[in-house]
Amino acid sequence: MATFPEYIAQNEERDGVRFSWNVWPSSRLEATRMVVPVAALFTPLKERPDLPPIQYEPVLCSRATCRAVLNPLCQVDYRAKLWACNFCYQRNQFPPSYAGISEVNQPAELLPQFSTIEYVVQRGPQMPLVFLYVVDTCMEDEDLQALKESLQMSLSLLPPTALVGLITFGRMVQVHELGCEGISKSYVFRGTKDLNAKQLQEMLGLTKPSATQGRGPQTAQQPLSNRFLQPVQKIDMNLTDLLGELQRDPWPVTQGKRPLRSLGVAMSIAVGLLECTFPNTGARIMTFIGGPATQGPGMVVGDELKTPIRSWHDIEKDNAKFMKKATKHYESLANRASTNGHIIDIYACALDQTGLLEMKCCANYTGGYMVMADSFNTSLFKQTFQRVFTKDVQGSFKMAFAATLEVKEIGTGGTCQWKICGLDPSTTLALYFEVVNQHNAPIPQGGRGAIQFVTQYQHSSGQRRIRVTTTARNWADAQTQIQSIAASFDQEAAAILMARLAVYRAETEEGPDVLRWLDRQLIRLVRGPGLKPGSGLRGSETDFMFHLRRSPFLQVFNNSPDESSYYRHQFNRQDLTQALIMIQPVLYAYSFNGPPEPVLLDSSSILPDRILLMDTFFQILIYHGETVAQWRKAGYQDMPEYENFKHLLQAPVDDAQELLHTRFPMPRYIDTEHGGSQARFLLSKVNPSQTHNNMYAWGQESGAPILTDDVSLQVFMDHLKKLAVSSAA
Numbered sequence: 001m002a003t004f005p006e007y008i009a010q011n012e013e014r015d016g017v018r019f020s021w022n023v024w025p026s027s028r029l030e031a032t033r034m035v036v037p038v039a040a041l042f043t044p045l046k047e048r049p050d051l052p053p054i055q056y057e058p059v060l061c062s063r064a065t066c067r068a069v070l071n072p073l074c075q076v077d078y079r080a081k082l083w084a085c086n087f088c089y090q091r092n093q094f095p096p097s098y099a100g101i102s103e104v105n106q107p108a109e110l111l112p113q114f115s116t117i118e119y120v121v122q123r124g125p126q127m128p129l130v131f132l133y134v135v136d137t138c139m140e141d142e143d144l145q146a147l148k149e150s151l152q153m154s155l156s157l158l159p160p161t162a163l164v165g166l167i168t169f170g171r172m173v174q175v176h177e178l179g180c181e182g183i184s185k186s187y188v189f190r191g192t193k194d195l196n197a198k199q200l201q202e203m204l205g206l207t208k209p210s211a212t213q214g215r216g217p218q219t220a221q222q223p224l225s226n227r228f229l230q231p232v233q234k235i236d237m238n239l240t241d242l243l244g245e246l247q248r249d250p251w252p253v254t255q256g257k258r259p260l261r262s263l264g265v266a267m268s269i270a271v272g273l274l275e276c277t278f279p280n281t282g283a284r285i286m287t288f289i290g291g292p293a294t295q296g297p298g299m300v301v302g303d304e305l306k307t308p309i310r311s312w313h314d315i316e317k318d319n320a321k322f323m324k325k326a327t328k329h330y331e332s333l334a335n336r337a338s339t340n341g342h343i344i345d346i347y348a349c350a351l352d353q354t355g356l357l358e359m360k361c362c363a364n365y366t367g368g369y370m371v372m373a374d375s376f377n378t379s380l381f382k383q384t385f386q387r388v389f390t391k392d393v394q395g396s397f398k399m400a401f402a403a404t405l406e407v408k409e410i411g412t413g414g415t416c417q418w419k420i421c422g423l424d425p426s427t428t429l430a431l432y433f434e435v436v437n438q439h440n441a442p443i444p445q446g447g448r449g450a451i452q453f454v455t456q457y458q459h460s461s462g463q464r465r466i467r468v469t470t471t472a473r474n475w476a477d478a479q480t481q482i483q484s485i486a487a488s489f490d491q492e493a494a495a496i497l498m499a500r501l502a503v504y505r506a507e508t509e510e511g512p513d514v515l516r517w518l519d520r521q522l523i524r525l526v527r528g529p530g531l532k533p534g535s536g537l538r539g540s541e542t543d544f545m546f547h548l549r550r551s552p553f554l555q556v557f558n559n560s561p562d563e564s565s566y567y568r569h570q571f572n573r574q575d576l577t578q579a580l581i582m583i584q585p586v587l588y589a590y591s592f593n594g595p596p597e598p599v600l601l602d603s604s605s606i607l608p609d610r611i612l613l614m615d616t617f618f619q620i621l622i623y624h625g626e627t628v629a630q631w632r633k634a635g636y637q638d639m640p641e642y643e644n645f646k647h648l649l650q651a652p653v654d655d656a657q658e659l660l661h662t663r664f665p666m667p668r669y670i671d672t673e674h675g676g677s678q679a680r681f682l683l684s685k686v687n688p689s690q691t692h693n694n695m696y697a698w699g700q701e702s703g704a705p706i707l708t709d710d711v712s713l714q715v716f717m718d719h720l721k722k723l724a725v726s727s728a729a
């Protein structure tokens with residue numbers, strides 16, 4: 001029998017699932033005592049190159065309220081050609097096409113190795129993918145030039161049959177008609193007045209795809225399209241020209257003013273255009289923003305430069321004039337897009353805030369990307385945008401459209417369903433379960449709890465697909481089998497699941513309350529939930545909570561509201577490994593004393609003769625210790641006799657490149673040294689074990705002191721332990 005760590009790794013590999021507990025307590029009371037809930041991190045489209053999709057459709061349980069999919073956990077009567085649903089116990093007849101099945105001739109979905117399986121839906125038309133570009137033109141020439149080049153590049157990466165459209169905006173909003181003969185034409189809208197779908201439909205003369213068009217198979221000659229959304233293969237030359245000719249917004253901007261930017265109406269028109277023409281079809285609205293919306297619905301700041309955009313301080317003082325109204329505007333757009341299965345991506349590239357706080361729901365509700373950079377002329381933006389179009393070995397995009405997730409749980413008989421819209425192979429969701437059995441009526445011993453995840457989506461090939469993951473865990477009585485429940489604990493998954501809960505609270509409640517809540521959970525954990533008598537939390541878990549507490553996901557004072565929204569958005573969608581790095585960055589040391597090694601995220605790791613490589617997910621930082629920095633300044637690396645120093649300098653650079661090549665979004669790359677201004681990024685992450693309060697321990701060899709008001713991990717732990725003892729009832 002495999003050990004629990006092996007079992008956890010196998011399950012993650014095969015099903016993309018990690019549970020906080022891999023043996024479940026059999027009653028509600030016991031479950032609530034365990035502090036960490038029974039919960040799962042689930043990656044619906046985890047890459048499984050070894051799993052070719054099967055070319056038929058799933059067999060469903062006939063009970064209307066269940067509709068669970070036939071799976072390896074179902075009991076099958078081969079002679080009577082019946083199967084019993086393992087969620088609602090309904091007995092179902094196999095469909096006629098399964099007449100030939102027997103013990104030795106089982107369909108794939110009954111084999112244990114197919115606990116995750118993907119079906120291709122044969123019915124219905126193959127729908128084209130739709131990409132609608134929404135482009136801000138109020139930006140510096142350098143940014144606009146770089147953005148235009150990126151957009152032109154992206155056209156060459158789209159499948160020839162994909163439909164594309166272009167909306168540009170500044171003071172006005174322009175919807176470009178594509179594929180008209182000769183001169184380019186566009187419809188111009190005021191940026192101060194919102195339009196509902198019906199008004200837009202009339203003004204643009206739009207018609208929904210007719211019933212016959214929607215149902216029959218599409219031929220290459222007459223794909224679904226309209227004047228605003230045309231197949232790439234037909235108009236890519238003309239659109240490339242059109243993009244090339246884009247100019248900065250021509251309206252003059254007077255001294256001391258911001259440009260008038262009609263972002264809210266532009267996005268509304270984009271949502272409305274797709275709503276009218278391609279409801280329930282995979283579509284991406286890609287929004288490129290060079291600054292905040294300054295007029296019309298969705299404006300987040302006025303056009304007077306002397307009045308800055310809202311800060312956390314303003315929000316706290318209820319002094320963020322536009323925030324609520326703007327948020328409402330974007331929420332309503334996000335809801336409409338989500339209803340139609342459409343994705344909204346936001347690429348915000350500007351030095352100042354652009355309103356991500358107000359707009360975050362657009363990416364959140366629709367599974368869209370949110371990318372933040374200082375400028376469009378940065379590799380952060382360019383590389384990240386290019387990576388959106390990454391293809392798998394079959395040549396398909398690694399993005400899924402119009403996705404929904406359904407979860408079926410044993411016992412409840414019901415299901416929960418969510419619209420996700422956009423998914424990629426790393427998108428990871430957190431699901432929290434409740435054990436509902438009462439203490440006096442626990443689930444019978446020896447039983448297994450099952451959960452089925454049904455993910456339906458539009459594959460980038462146009463096919464509709466259904467991925468089904470069915471997984472089960474043992475129930476156990478927490479009184480008598482405490483050891484086996486405790487042994488099944490997945491501390492990494494639990495840490496991220498608790499962190500997601502904390503971030504959720506931070507988004508919806510006041511700051512200090514969240515930290516207090518987190519500390520209460522920690523105290524309960526330190527005290528031990530009765531699971532691990534005497535030991536309580538393991539050291540590495542408290543370290544993690546210490547870093548979570550200080551992380552930008554919970555602490556906002558060092559970040560703008562936009563930055564907080566951005567960091568939290570990434571944290572909420574990345575997989576477990578990436579999320580762990582975000583909270584507890586990884587630190588590697590390079591020196592002449594041996595091969596590179598991971599070192600503690602602690603100020604004592606900062607030594608003069610070391611180079612450090614820190615990965616925070618958002619940043620890849622190389623820090624040269626004092627002596628190394630001096631040698632580098634003196635140019636030792638260029639002298640043949642110090643070739644080993646040259647290699648030492650190069651090693652972290654090579655390792656950083658590897659990380660930069662694979663990550664999405666692309667991280668910020670920082671090269672700094674002892675005393676460098678950017679060294680603050682490192683100093684703000686390490687545990688301040690040596691602060692100026694206990695500087696007597698500071699010497700040449702013992703690491704760098706940190707200027708901070710933060711308490712160190714040691715002080716934090718001591719405090720927690722005291723609280724745990726004093727509050728123990």
Ligand SMILES: *[C@@H]1O[C@H](CO)[C@@H](O)[C@H](O)[C@H]1NC(C)=O
Nearest residue numbers: 141142143144145146377378
């Ligand atoms: C973009 O940045 C690069 C390097 O920073 C610079 O050489 C280039 O001229 C910039 N592009 C534009 C259009 O200004």
Ligand SMILES: *[C@@H]1O[C@H](CO)[C@@H](O)[C@H](O)[C@H]1NC(C)=O
Nearest residue numbers: 178179180181182234235238
């Ligand atoms: C593309 O542009 C050319 C030259 O301006 C024009 O003749 C042609 O009609 C355009 N084609 C489409 C499909 O718009």
Ligand SMILES: *[C@@H]1O[C@H](CO)[C@@H](O)[C@H](O)[C@H]1NC(C)=O
Nearest residue numbers: 364365504507568569572573
């Ligand atoms: C969307 O926002 C909610 C509420 O803050 C959060 O719990 C969820 O994880 C977010 N999802 C994504 C994909 O950002």
Ligand SMILES: [Zn+2]
Nearest residue numbers: 061066085088
């Ligand atoms: Zn059923």
